[in-house]
Amino acid sequence: MLESALRGDFLIATALARVCLAAALTAHEGQHVVDQRSGIPQHGLANTIAEETRAFTTQSYVNQSLGVKSAYGIWDPSWPADKAEANRQSAVSDVAKQDAEDECKDHGCL
16 A cells, blocks of 8 residues: 555656646747747857757746756755855856757757
């Protein structure tokens, strides 16, 4: 009985984690759509970094609002309140830069 209950709790937690990840990723991709429809320049490494920074920042706010740690390290509810925003900005900057560099390397930044 205990094993069954634990397995049920695990499945619920896993499903919740997937829903939270899906919500955060949807927000990330949605920010790209907003940027594209706004006519924000998207060519070149600097513009790609800026675009990814906006998308990962948006994603981190979803993680924060759901009270969950980001799979990308861009939000962690255990961060001290007085350091949370600086930690977010630093993590977003690092992830956005790496993602943009990978994107430009793999697909080119025209």
